[in-house]
Amino acid sequence: xxxxxxxxxxxxxxxxxxxxxxxxxxxxxxxxxxxxxxxxxxxxxxxxxxxxxxxxxxxxxxxxxxxxxxxxxxxxxxxxxxxxxxxxxxxxxxx
Numbered sequence: 878x879x880x881x882x883x884x885x886x887x888x889x890x891x892x893x894x895x896x897x898x899x900x901x902x903x904x905x906x907x908x909x910x911x912x913x914x915x916x917x918x919x920x921x922x923x924x925x926x927x928x929x930x931x932x933x934x935x936x937x938x939x940x941x942x943x944x945x946x947x948x949x950x951x952x953x954x955x956x957x958x959x960x961x962x963x964x965x966x967x968x969x970x971x972x
Contacts, residue, residue: 906943
């Protein structure tokens with residue numbers, strides 16, 4: 878899983894926080910959870926933590942935002958109307 882997760886994380890953390898889609902936020906939260914106790918993937922979790930820290934956010938903030946996204950009825954690989962067009966990234970990416 879590490880080999881397939883690493884490019885996903887690298888792609889997401891290359892974006893400014895405000896440009897993260899709902900999919901990006903949910904993926905980061907999922908991957909942070911996946912590598913909680915995985916010594917081999919510790920560096921992936923640290924990349925996520927460092928990215929969040931750089932933007933003044935925490936893993937808890939990420940989990941809360943991810944939960945809000947799921948509770949809104951959103952499902953993976955589904956673009957909402959607020960994520961299409963200019964300015965959409967600002968609302969979606971406010972972790």
